[in-house]
Each structure stands twice: as structure tokens, then as C-alpha cells.
Amino acid sequence: MRPMLASPADTTPRGEDWVHEVKWDGMRVLVDVHDGKLTISSRTGNDVTASYPELATLADQYDDMLLDGEVVALDGGRPSFAALADRMHVKDRRRAERLAAARPVTLMVFDLLRLYAADLTSQPWSARRELLERLDLDGRHWQVPPVYDDGDELFEATREQGLEGIVSKRRSAPYLAGRRSKDWLKRPHRTSVSAVVGGWRPEKTNDSGRLGAVLLGVPDGAGGWRFAGRMGSGIAGAAAVRLAEALAPLTRPTSPFSDPVPRIDAVGATWVEPRVVVEARTLEVTRDGRLRQPAYLGIRTDVTPDDLQEVDGA
Template sequence: MRPMLATAADAPPRGPEWVHEVKWDGMRVLVDVRGGRVVVTSRTERDVTAAFPELDGLAGTYDDLLLDGEVVAMDEGRPSFHALTERMHVTQRRKAETLAATRPVTLIVFDLLRLFEQDLTGQPWTTRRRLLEELDLTGRSWQVPEVHDDGDVLLRVTDEQGLEGVVSKRRSARYLTGRRSPDWRKVAHRRTYSVLVGGWRPEAGSGASSADRLGAVLVGLPDGEGGWRYAGRVGSGLAGAAGEALLRRLRPLESDTPPFADEVPRIDASGATWVRPALVVEVRTLMLTADHRLRQPTYLGVRHDLTPAELQEVEDGG
């Protein structure tokens, strides 16, 4: 089962038929609680239960639940996708438990899809929300956030607090599994971008060892026509283990030609190894310039929960 998705918007919708929530910088998951067992799946239906042992305690809350939410990791009091990256790819239970002690995650629960074997997806958002609140799901590793009536105010507050943005939901909306709907609308402050990796360059320096170390990746964004527009070179954040891990993922993807529809500037293309358009990463940037270049981008981590095809869909807003 895949979660319902929101369409992109320039501003929160207004009117009493809408409610507004904080947009969290984390990993979207569905959490299935049934018969004393918890199963956590990503938006691409990958089983990620082992990565988040903190959520095991949900097994002791109710006999049958299906929750929609976002797993977040905090850094200096704010959700941080970069902080989450070391957790989201872990498949070994013991390693996840060790990481949970120093980098715990929290499940932000914002929807209830099943309760006591009753499918709630056909019910309006107001009904699902009322039932969710009645469950009183408050724990050390999970919480149900507040909702707000004024989207404009929430957008301003999230900007001031350095949060990702706002998601607005129509109160009467049913839950459309696996579909993107205008009944859910998202407005992001766009401090971070999901981008496609189209190539990489070795670390600058002399000697053979530098040629085997990742210095920068060349990335792109959807061009609106099903292809990829070159968006710049990302080198910050790739030192040490982060760069080594990313390079291991890129080597099997090597290609003879770049995946970008437009020409990569010679200064960036020099010495590049091109790769097939198969890997999405998250970057933080000051801004996206008028010519669609990332300004001073920093690598945050691999988007294990987002494929290139889904990135095209997200950017198209469809």
C-alpha cells in the first residue's frame, strides 16, 4: 500500500473547508500495527521496520492500527533530513538500536487509515482526524501534531522557525491510496531540493588516490518534459564516509553519456564520470537561481524513498 500524496502549490488555500499542518523534513512511512507486531514501510513499499526500533512500542498501544506519518530526526530542535540519513538505510537491527541511542527518531502521525479492522480511507479527513485524536497516541517516540485553521499564519511561522513548509488538507477529503490529489496541497520553503545525480568528479589533487575519492556530484532537476535539466555541481558535504558511501553507489551506474537534456558547462564536465539516471539525493541550498542552478549546495544524503520517476512526478505537481 502506498500513501496519498499532495500536489505542489504556491500558497496555502484559504477558507473554512481547509486545515493546515506543518510539513516535516523526514521520511514518509506507513506503520501497520496488528497482533502485537509493527511493520513500517516507506512510500515505495520497502520494509524499513529494522531501521526504526523506537516504533516497536506501538505494538502495545492498540490491537489493530494503520498509521500514516513521517519519521523525523531532530538536530538542534529542528527536523533534519541530513540527521535522518544515517538511520533510514540501516537494515541490521543491532546497528539500528545502537544508532537509536544517540540519534533517536520520532514518528509524526497525521492520519489514521485503519482501526480495529475497519478501513477508514473512504471516510472524510474530519472523521479520521477525530478518531486519531481519540486514540491519544502520545509516546516518547511518536506524537500527533496540532492542526491549524490559518495556513498563511502557519506558513509564516514555519519560515521563521526554519521548518520545511505547510501541508493543507480539505476537511471532506477521502484518503486516496497511492494517488496525488489536489485535496492535499503542499507549500515548501524550498530550503532543500531532491535532485538526480547524473555524474561525479574525483577529488581535486595529485596522485592516484585522489582519483578514487569523490570530490563532487553533478546533479539535475526535472525539465518539465520528462528529462533532466543540469542544476550544478555539489561538493560540500561529501568528505569522508559520506563521499565513500555515495561513490560505492555510483560506480555500478557508470555511463558513456550524461543524462541531462542541456549542455553541462565545460568547467563542470571536465574529468566527469557520467552515470545512469537512477539515484536521487537531497541537497540544501541558499536558493535556486533564475537559470535553474543551485547556489552553494550541500549534500545531505541519498533519498532511498524517492525514485527518479517519482521525482519527475513531484516536480510536475501531478
């Protein structure tokens, strides 16, 4: 099963038909518990159980359940995708356990899709939520965050607290697995952008040839990729090595962008197939679609290029 996805929104819906939640800056997952075994899947269907050993004891809570939620890493009390990035790609059990001890994650559970072999996806959100709250899932590494009736108030509160935004959900809506629906609406505060990497440039400070910056692309509205700018901030050390390893097998002879890349950005670039999705924090997206002073947060293994094209066309 793939998770249900929210549609972008510029305004917050009002009225008794809607309920509102905090939008968490993390990794969307489905958590499947069955016969004492726990399986955690990303939104792309990859098994990421090994990355989060601190969630293993969720399997002791109930014999059979399927949860939808967001794995977050807290930095100074606030969710941080940059803090989570180091955890997302770890498959080695011992390393994952060390990272879990030093920087544990929290699972924010917001939906219940199955309980004791009963499929709940056809039930309205309100019924699923009532059952979820009755499970009393309140542990050291997981929780069921509250929901709110006043979306405008929550939107302003999350802005003041530096959180990512809100998600509004229609109370009567069933769970549409694998589909993006206007029964769920997401409204973010921060200018955080997911983009593909279409090329990279080496560090300027030496002749090592190590990756120093990447060239970013966003959907061009016609199924291709428009150049969105060059990003070097935040790409260093282990993050640069990991990104270089992901891009190494994707080299191609020509630019993957549908528009010309300015010479100042293209000089010395190695072009790559636009298959790696990264997350960037940026001051703003300019009128011509460029990212202003983007800073690297990490690779998004939970999002595909097709996902970006789908959101752009929503």
C-alpha cells in the same frame, strides 16, 4: 498500500474547508500494526522496520491499525533531514539499535487509515482525524502534532521557527492511496531540492580517485534530466563512501543530461544512470534552473526519479 501525496502550492488556501499542519523535514512512512507485529514501509513500498527499533513498542498500543506519518530526527530541537540520513539506510539490527540510542527519531503521526480491520480511507479527513486523536498516541518516540485553522498564521510561524513549511488539507477529502491530490497542498519555505545524480568527479586534493563532487539533474519537462549544477559541499567521510557505493554499478559512457554540461563541470566526470536521488540544500534556484551553492544532505531512498518527474509535471 502507498501513501497519499500532496501537490505543490504557491499560496495557502483559506476558509473553513481547509485545515493546516506543519510540514516535517523527514521520511514519509506507513506504520502497520497487526496482531502484535509492526511493519514500517517507505513511500516507495520498501520495508524499513529494521531502521527504527525505537518505534517497535508501537505494536503494543493497539491490536490493529495503519498510520500515516513522517519519521524525523531532531537536531537542536528542529527536524533535520541531514540528521536523519544516517538512519535511513541502516538494515543491521545492532547498528540500528546503537544509532537509536544515540540519535533517536520521532514519528509524527498525521493520519489513520485502518483501525480494528475497518478501512477508513473512504472517510473524510475530519472523521479520520477525530478517531486518530481519540487513540491518544503520545509516547516517547511518537506523537500526533496539532492542526491549525489559520494557514497564513501557521506559515509565518513555521518560517520564524526555521521549519520546512506547511501542508493544507481539505477537511472533506478521502484518503487517495498512492495518488497526488490537490486536496492536500504543500507549501515549503526552505530551498531544499531533490535531484538525481548524473555523474561524479573525484576529489581534487589527491590521486585516490575518491568521490568528491556530483553532477545534479532535475526534470527538463520532457521526461529527461536538465543539468542543475555541481555539488561537493557536504560530501565527505562516510557520506561520500555511501554515495560512491550507490553510484558504482550505474556507470555509463555518456552524459544522461538532455542539455550540454559546461566543460568546467564535465571535465574528469564519470557518468552514471540517473537513478540515485539525493537531497540538497541550496541558497536559491536561479532563473536558468541552476542550484546556487548546493550542499549535500543525503540519499533519498524514499523518493524515486519517477517521483521527481511526477511532481514537475503536477
